[in-house]
Amino acid sequence: MIRSLDARSGKLVAEVAQETTEAEVGAICERAAATAGALEDLGRSGRARMLDEMADALERRRAEVVALADRESALGETRLNGELTRTCTQLRFFGEVVNDGGYLEAIIDHARTTPAGPQPDLRRMLRPLGLTGVFGASNFPLAFSVPGGDTASALAAGCPVVVKAHDAHPATSLACAEALVEGAGRAGAPAGVVSLVFGEPAGVALVRHPATKAVGFTGSLAGGRYLFDLANGRPDPIPFYGELGALNSVVVSPGAAVGRSGEIAAGLAASFTLGVGQFCTKPGLVFLPRGAAGDQLLAALADAVRALRPGHMLTERIADGFASGTAALRRLPGVRVVAETGGVQVVAETGGVDLAGVTGQTNGGERAANGARAGWLGAPVLLEADASALTTPGSPLTDECFGPVTVVTRYGGTEQLLTMLADLPGALTGTIHAGEDEEAFARAVLGQFADRTGRLVWDGYPTGVAVTWAMHHGGPYPATTGPLHTSVGATAIRRWLRPLTFQNVPQQFLPEELRDEPAPGYLVPRRVDGRLELPAG
């Protein structure tokens, strides 16, 4: 049974659905795959209208969806209203991407005679890969879940979507799916273009189903790797785009530490505890210079952390993981607690989190009648690790710890810093704060980050991922399993498309965009005989 819990109390609110059986997943996938033709027939402008209608439908249910998401995630209505706005903007944005048509990568080579002989007329364009499986993420119940970026980009590409709803927000997922289906209907698309399945066995069946042609996933390293292996182990392997976790290092230069310690301390504290630290772009490792300026920045950061309050985490499992993860880090040789927010005591033996409220007293973990704990609090923790602890091979310090914790390491000189950066695993982002006269330092750090991350952030913080044309949200493993592609931004659509080339095919059988004289509305950027051409106007 799929249950909707109140994330603040841990109490059962409703039984939302049964786990979808393997047979049901099969029927849902068949029905979804059968809508591919309808999505193609809608055309690019029709799919853009569909995405607009979906955004409108979601807006109409704003109050309901935000209330459900808040109840199931405890992320707060302010954040969730913002996330819903972002989600609607994202749906509409992919409509713009589709209308622009550049994403089709249209190429035409007219027939010609070469020294090696005649060459046929060749015309290439991208086309939808087929049914897409999407795994919603716990930490963004809207923007990375049912109506999120994977769904929006796959539908834009022309791929039907089956979403495995995250167990943490099933009621939100259901309401969002209803909105998307309503929007599809208003645009003349069949209901089957978006469907939901529930429960982990259904997720496995979705990845395994022959009709599924690609999978988008945002979640944990363990779960993502398991599904990645399943996708690659199929008789016919399929692309699996998993975003699995990242450390997201931040380097503060000696100059920046001197000049902006207060500002950086405040910014870092806000960034690593945003959404109770449950962001895939959370800064998990901070490199500060040794010496007085670094000391001062660390002290300011510690003060900022002490001034925070514990927050409700998304699920019991996540709260437990945070508790056991930070407990393990604390126990490592060379690791010290610099500061922690009061009000929560970690009970390492059980791996559980006990509630203390704001009084500072602990209790035994008040449990609701249904057996759930009364709430899952996470209290921000600031750790400091010796460089030697960080560079110990296999150290858990280089794994993501989901939740409001960050680890500070001090560096003596640029060489030591660069050596430490070189040993870090792939990440989504790398951030540097540097002064204007530290160009060599900045260049060296950016060079290390360029090889190991997908986004370089200058004088800022990695949390906050704008949905734009140029955004890249991905990185070398384990940040993502598909390093060539992004899960946020316009180019996320590329994941659901594959090329098809037409050789000497007569005009009437070509997609309109590849014809010699496309009808109005079908003019797209094209590379013709090697030269890129823009549509007039």
Add this chain to the structure above:
Amino acid sequence: MIRSLDARSGKLVAEVAQETTEAEVGAICERAAATAGALEDLGRSGRARMLDEMADALERRRAEVVALADRESALGETRLNGELTRTCTQLRFFGEVVNDGGYLEAIIDHARTTPAGPQPDLRRMLRPLGLTGVFGASNFPLAFSVPGGDTASALAAGCPVVVKAHDAHPATSLACAEALVEGAGRAGAPAGVVSLVFGEPAGVALVRHPATKAVGFTGSLAGGRYLFDLANGRPDPIPFYGELGALNSVVVSPGAAVGRSGEIAAGLAASFTLGVGQFCTKPGLVFLPRGAAGDQLLAALADAVRALRPGHMLTERIADGFASGTAALRRLPGVRVVAETGGVQVVAETGGVDLAGVTGQTNGGERAANGARAGWLGAPVLLEADASALTTPGSPLTDECFGPVTVVTRYGGTEQLLTMLADLPGALTGTIHAGEDEEAFARAVLGQFADRTGRLVWDGYPTGVAVTWAMHHGGPYPATTGPLHTSVGATAIRRWLRPLTFQNVPQQFLPEELRDEPAPGYLVPRRVDGRLELPAG
């Protein structure tokens, strides 16, 4: 020991190299990976010059390379001279692609204020993935081997290359590698940008080595799948672009069978026996209409096949595979031999091929002193399969059989044809011959092929893959393991690149192509604030 054999006699000509040990592979990979910075420093124009120099160096060794390749492959000097020309053209073509710069997918979003708040300056560009492993193919000792498309596109992208030389042409591989290294040197690039390793254990070590960031492979389904699984099973999985085999169906419409039976029969016979049937685009399945026109075309095809001669196959293993593969097909219920070229008798019990020469007599397989058979002949075979035999689940009729064999199936009506096409596995190509008044038929067949192949060929034959901007050489599994990408044509470069986004990064740290005012020579197509812009001039 890696041995160079004469493919016509099977005799040992030279011992070319020792198998590269795992330790040696490690050292070669480290050395190769260390050249990435030099490739980046060369810049796009420098890498284009390097590719030109490599082509020039290969041209200078034309006589030597063609003679070695002919000895090791028996493909003939005419074909191999053409292949060398194509290979040099391909190297230079990727220089053009790199100079154009569109492949960088440069995108700039200037900072702006949105209803959801301020949005930073974001600039995205593709950058090299890192050391690339390339597995040379047996059937194109030049164009898909050491100096082939994978190597050319990876170097163009800025990725060092380590090639696992195919055991079928080690001496050719060595000569080609020397030419590439010479070209690199003339362009100021270090020798380590291209290296060779020998032997299957070395191939495994190459896929497993931590420095290897992607792999390109052209070869068999079994070998490719094994390495694909290895690449995905790494602690840090890497992209594996395998081209593993395809059936490449050809449909002849009722009208085309009436109007062009002689021409189509001649074209098909030439296509499926080109290079002794050892093309990945060989047409392996031909759908002819039932009735008199189809009968006539089949008879003409049979005549054409009988008029052919056996050819020397690439290796003993391939000749054995062809013999046992065709023997298995012949034994299937519902399969008949329509025609075969005389002069070779298949000895199914041993899986071997006995030589008969052109006299029609068989002999016991003359063996050279070193134990190799005196030659590996493949004789063209034309089979016919009942529709029911083809549609039996798991039928070997839907697997590629490498060598000069093709299978004809007859269809009664369009519905039956479409049903059969719908059950076929993914392929590189789908070909249709149709008359002008058969638009509905053609549309339906093209629709089926569009879902299952990477290239639609109209009134032609799938063999012959032009290296152009619009070419796509790929398709759904098992045609390729990376359906989003091609191994031939300009866009093959995309396989070795990943995005990197710069957030608020000052101008002096940006790649020249992403700056507000790029220096001359760095102007590339860019999408700026959502609008694609072409460089002036």
